[in-house]
Amino acid sequence: MRVLREQGAPYLTLRRVADAAATSTMGIYTCFGSRAGLLEAIYEHGFHLLHEAMTSSLNGHTDPRARIMAVAYGYRRFALTDPALYALMFERPLPDFDPSPEQRHEALHHCFGLLTEATAAAAQAGLIQSSNPQRSAYLIWTTIHGLVSIELTCSLRTPLPGWFLNSREEGERILTEGVQSLLGGLT
Secondary structure, three states: OHHHHHHOHHHOOHHHHHHHOOOOHHHHHHHHOOHHHHHHHHHHHHHHHHHHHHHHHOOOOOOHHHHHHHHHHHHHHHHHHOHHHHHHHHOOOOOOOOOOHHHHHHHHHHHHHHHHHHHHHHHHOOOOOOOOHHHHHHHHHHHHHHHHHHHHHHHOOOOOOOOOOOOHHHHHHHHHHHHHHHHHHOO
């Protein structure tokens, strides 16, 4: 993880990971089987950390709409705190790494379930209108993901004068307004 976070995905080689872990490349092969095995383990661990971030954001929130927003804030916090891991999970920074459909499904389903549960609870409580809470949760997720990804992209560049994302506070405000606007359309 340290190599990924400090140097970025393109530098995530078995040699560098072995050096960072103070072991041999054979030690890495023994643990993970291959570079693909190492990347798959990092990928899975990333979704575990994302799930933890979103779950910890839910702490104390009982209102379904507040739970949806808490998941959004947890997702954003994770992405901004660990952008290299987020990129490995949701982008293709390494053209030779593509987790299997089964692995992607399992990882995404684990995290997406939190949002689906909150969306279903909001629909059941009459806070949003949705005949298909899973589809509504997907729309919410794509809104969250899109806004967070744009914020990450903008944070890597010099801020543009007058552009809507020029600070972390503005990023949170845009996320709040974006998700709440979508939820308003579901009521």
